[in-house]
Amino acid sequence: MTEPTFVIVGASLAGAKAAETLREEGFTGRIVLLGDDHRRPYERPPLSKDLLLGKTEAGVPYVHEAGWYAEHDVDLRVGTRVTHVDRERKTVRTAAGEEIGYHRLLLATGSRPRDLPVPGVELGNVLTLRTLDDSDRLAEILTDGARLTIVGSGWIGLEIAAAARGRGVAVTVVTPESAPLQHVLGDELAAVFGSLHRKHGVDFRYRTHVAELRGDGDVTQVVLDDGTVLDTDYVLIAVGAEPNVELAEQAGLAVDGGVLVDAQHRTSDADVFAAGDIANIDHPLLGHRVRVEHWANALQSGPAAARAMLDRGTPWDHLPYFFTDQYELGMEYAGWVPPGVPAELVVRGSLDALEAVVFWTVEGRVAAGMNINVWEVTDQIQDLVRAGLAGQRIDLARLADAAVELPELLK
Known part of the structure; x- marks a missing residue:
């Protein structure tokens, strides 16, 4: 009997x-592991953190040593773009015209930076960050005295702002929001991040949009919609990401804000699975579909999908998790607040001192938590979130009291 072939599209x-x-x-x-990047699989968080800061001792964040793929009989093909999936014939076709048959297929095609649709975006030195090459380019050009304009005040934009300031770069952030990360964290925590970056010399241009980029060959000016003209050497576009679902759409799979998958990462085709940034999963724990673009999701959903491909899958029960490091602030977040649901913020510790644990609560139940420069409490935060999802209410006064150990709240 012929051994089955499992094809993975996305060497991520x-x-x-x-x-x-x-x-x-x-x-x-x-x-068969196919990826359009010319490098073997690597992790992305260091691209906007250690590598950009020039911490060369961290090394390139490859997932495996170079010889691992051959040693484990994994046919890794980098620089290979898949353009077509034929679900009836169970084949994928590459841009070079090669057809590869599969018994089961995993799509892990990731996401890409969202475009900024303004005149001049095609000029030189207008950059994005997604790949290791992008990070190398940024590390090369962000030198003392350079001027960088960042469009967008989300996680990537702020991490790059912090790294650039650490290298002596003059940084201006342009954002339609009235504070960085406002739509993600709310007013109180957005103010913390805004204050932190201003303390380190970042110039924010709030409640404004980029109208045009100007330059002769390379960008030299950013024109805002209020008429302000900013002189600059480089522009980084960091206005979010969008999932690479085109291949799934071409294949006729169900797509809505990502590739729709069940609790075991199976798509609308029983032999096709999706993981990572593109997977819009029917999350049994949250009772809602969610699509998460952060590192932990890729780390955990790839193995989960693999087990499901072997018919050994279990319902997905991982909570959304992400982290960031900016200047002297280190943070981890776990949990999920349903869209449009009002949440009460509970703070234990001091936001001014950047040492606190913050909770988002809904009707007395913990929905999410963030630890800021308070370590080894992530598991405890997740326990509180899971208890909240199971319906357990917490005394909010005790939740805010740092003298009460977090595990005691569940007793």
């Missing part, structure tokens, strides 16, 4: 961890 963290899990679970069939 999710794709690489899926291949690793297939072998760990004893799969002996053929694994």
